[in-house]
Amino acid sequence: MKNVPLAEVDLVDRAVLPIGTDYPLGHVLDWHEHRRAQFLYGATGVMIVDTADGTWTVPTERAVLIPAATSHRVRMLGVSTLSLYIEPAAVPWWPATCTVVDVSPLLRELLLAAVDFDIDYRLSGREGIIAELLLHEIAERAPLPFHVGIPASADLAKLCREYLASPDAGVTNAAWAARTAMSERAFTRRFRSETGESPAVWRGRARLLAAVPLLRTASVSAVGGRLGYASPAAFTAAFTRTFGVPPSRFTGSRQPAGHGRDW
Known part of the structure; x- marks a missing residue:
């Protein structure tokens, strides 16, 4: 059908x-x-x-x-x-x-x-x-492993969804803690309890997930630079370590044989 x-x-x-x-x-x-x-x-x-x-x-x-x-x-x-x-x-x-x-x-x-x-x-x-x-x-x-968890509490979930929409390597734990009116230590502890990861680790994974759709139309070098990595090599190493395959596997608009778009 x-x-x-x-x-x-x-x-x-x-x-x-x-x-x-x-x-x-x-x-x-x-x-x-x-x-x-x-x-x-x-x-x-x-x-x-x-x-x-x-x-x-x-x-x-x-x-x-x-x-x-x-x-x-x-x-x-x-x-x-x-x-x-x-x-x-x-x-x-x-x-x-x-x-x-x-x-x-x-x-x-x-x-x-x-x-x-x-x-x-x-x-x-x-x-x-x-x-x-x-x-x-x-x-x-x-x-x-192509996913990140979202915290259950509304304020932390809002931070995470905003970050997923526009990942920024310059965001810090201190900035997120300030937005929730908490100390950085208390914020980090609460975030870890809801996601199982520190805020910094979560943001790093979120940035790498954001790379996947970007790689459809941009080079590894361009995507790595856009997401704040110091070099294509650093981006490739982080991506491969997290997902088990290099980002070059996802570059270009791939349309495998037999997968027509005439449905």
């Missing part, structure tokens, strides 16, 4: 509903939730997924697992998606929070095949086997 609103097919008697959608650049799916769990794969572009608990950046050819009944917002940056909407009872192992995962070549090909299914695809034979195999392949995916 392609470009079909989930609401029109949500109650169809199929545990796995594959839907492909092509989004305009910068399109935002505002806060919403699904009755089903969602496997959201970006065949092209970059997706940024927000929940009350965190922000997940999903590079090209990766996917995010979204739990059922989780309120979320998605910003699409040149994205064609292949989504699976899955009955929660069919995936009791689904993660309790959003999780970014890699997508193997086999899983990608299964997704491409499934998106051509009719709404009432056959449960026996090829189509039913592909739907079942999709769930087995997703269960084997390992999580990737």
